[in-house]
Amino acid sequence: MFPNLPEAAAVAVERLARALRASGGASPFLPVRDLPSGASAAERVTRELRPNGPVGPTAWQVVVDSGGGLVAPGTTSYRNGLTVAGVPVAHGEVVAEIVAALRPDGEDRPIALELFLDGERAEFRYSYELARPDTFWLRPIESGALPEFPAPSTAPTDPAVLAHVEGLLERFTRGYSATKGKQPNRGAPSTEQELQAVERELGVRLPEDVRALHLLWGPDRHEIGLLGRMSLLPLATVAHYHRTGVVAVRPVENPFDVEVLLDAYPPGMVARAPGGRQVAFAGDFAGSTFFLDFSPGPLGRVGQVVETGRGIDRVEYVAESVARLLSDVVEAVEGGRLDPESAGFDAVVLAEEHWHVPDYSLSRSMAGRALPQVLAEVEDLDAVQEVFLFDGCDSDLGALALLPMVRTAHLNRMGQVRVGAPPLLEGLSVNATVADLGAFAGHRCLWDLELAGTRVAVAALPHLPRLRRLDLSEAWVDDIAAVADLGVRELTLNLDQWRQLRAADRLPPRLTAARIGG
Known part of the structure; x- marks a missing residue:
């Protein structure tokens, strides 16, 4: 069995x-x-x-x-x-x-x-991977259906793609030589047989441009900048990463560790659900990795390039394909858009603005200011996906609803606040003396709610049809038994609140995980 x-x-x-x-x-x-x-x-x-x-x-x-x-x-x-x-x-x-x-x-x-x-x-x-010994969950979090992956085959690499990649590599070689005064180290290319052996182990056929790159250029052990910040990995390393579970998005096992996932930029290119299929193919030998994404977002494409690793708290979109990434590097080298401080390096280092990603996080003090004043300081409101506001007295935060892409908001050390409801908000944490959440009645996205420092009448909370996780462990709750009527699946209460709930014999009927907090 x-x-x-x-x-x-x-x-x-x-x-x-x-x-x-x-x-x-x-x-x-x-x-x-x-x-x-x-x-x-x-x-x-x-x-x-x-x-x-x-x-x-x-x-x-x-x-x-x-x-x-x-x-x-x-x-x-x-x-x-x-x-x-x-x-x-x-x-x-x-x-x-x-x-x-x-x-x-x-x-x-x-x-x-x-x-x-x-x-x-x-x-x-x-x-053996336990975040904490007091809460864990080995059954994987449900995610959406995955797309069909291109199956391994013995078909040779598409000759048209092979010719296109070869032309890009020739242009890179000329640009590199003109910049550095020497030929780039091309390494030892792979064979079709070696590619097919690795693909059988991966269970997926690599994109044609990636296959072409391996057939024409060897692993970039000298970090010459062929793929920008990353270097092409040996096929043996690609297979090793697959065997050892190196993935861009690691499935979450503990429901309390599931976080609101932010969109990569541009939005819709990278799937926000954990899991899926990604294959590492390039790295910087310092903790960051480029992956081939076979489970893209609704606007992405199978085989696109994404990045995660050191200093990155989400999966970032890089390019629609390896050929597009290589083309961008070639055009930057030919156009002289290089970091002037890299002149003495073997690598061609592209100027930082080539990799610009808008700032998606907004963190501001509300002391003595109204929210419209704070938002006026933000260069691109459409790029903001997470908000941290703190030290407000009596604040009308209705203008939060003007942020179209915000996924999570944290309001800390606030007085009396009226909270606006951004249309895509999924996570809300409020530490305030009084919190008016009336704008969220019927909200179709909010699933993670934490209220602290305030008195809560559960029966008076707005109807939140997708509410899944609730934390009231640092709030004063007038009618704790009413929590059972909310349909939450993950609940955090303090010890006294759990005792009251037990005394009322009112556990939420859909509860799958619980935690003592406060």
Whole structure:
């Protein structure tokens, strides 16, 4: 049933599945009375919040620390669920067998296990990549359907594309020689057979211009600037990155780590959903990478070039294709648009303005100023995607609605505020004495809301049809039981609020993850 696991691990996982089915998927927590005397209040309250038995498909989760000790986020049903660390675990013996079979010699990181049960169907996952030991989620976040990838084949590289790329390389060679007074180091090109072998491993045929580049030019180990800031990687490195999971957008496993994703520039070129397929093909040997994007945004194209890495907090769009990128570099070299400080380098370094991306972040103090005054200082309002405003007294922030591309807004240390509703806003964090959110009634995009420092009447909050995540842990909530009527899936409350919710017997029916904050 678990063909990808070592035999000993597969046998032990099957035993665990049988035990869980026999007990109705009972929680791995021991009964409250059996908790050690030193158990924290958070552990006890979270155990008490556990629903009596799972509802529907169930994910049984456990973390095993480096010393073999067991801590349990617990049984998380897809209707109700909480995660917490530090509570003793049932079925500890079989869990220890699973870990012993999975953990290689020398591996001492905590390991998270998850066994998903849905009737007779069982899926097992494990991971050493834990952001925090108290909240984790191994089931991937849902994303949209992926496009069809060009399949590997034995067809030769398109001769027309090969000729086009060859012409660009000849122009680059002439421009480089004129600038540097010497020939560029071309390296050792690859063969069709080498390309096809790597493509079989990748499971995708590389774009024709990339194939042509590898057939005509070798890996750029000398960083001559052929692809601008990046250098062409050897095919062996491309395959290695694929095997080791180097991707432009890493799927998020913990729902509390899912963030509002900003658009690359220009908007619509790069998909905002995590996951998809990208293939690394060039790098700067310092933490940044160019990828071929086979899962583009609605306005992008398969095989476009995107970048991520050091100092970049999102995936950036670079060019519609490698041929377009190469053409841009050639035209810049021929036009002399180079960084004057790079004259002594082997590389041709393009002028910084060639890579200009508008500033998408707006961070301003509101002290003594109105929002229209602040916005008047911004060069391009259409480029702003995230807003940080702070230290306002009594502020009318209705003008936020004038920012057409804003995805997330953070309002901190504010007095009484009326918050405008940008049409695409997905995340809103407000720390204010009084917050008027009336403009958001019926808002079709807002899914992540945090309110702090203010008194909240849950029943009076505007209707937010897409609200998924709510954090009220630093707010005074008048009617905590009404949270159950909001339909949220991820909820953060403080310990006292969780106690009140438990006393009212009103867990949100669609809750999939919960956290103690405040």
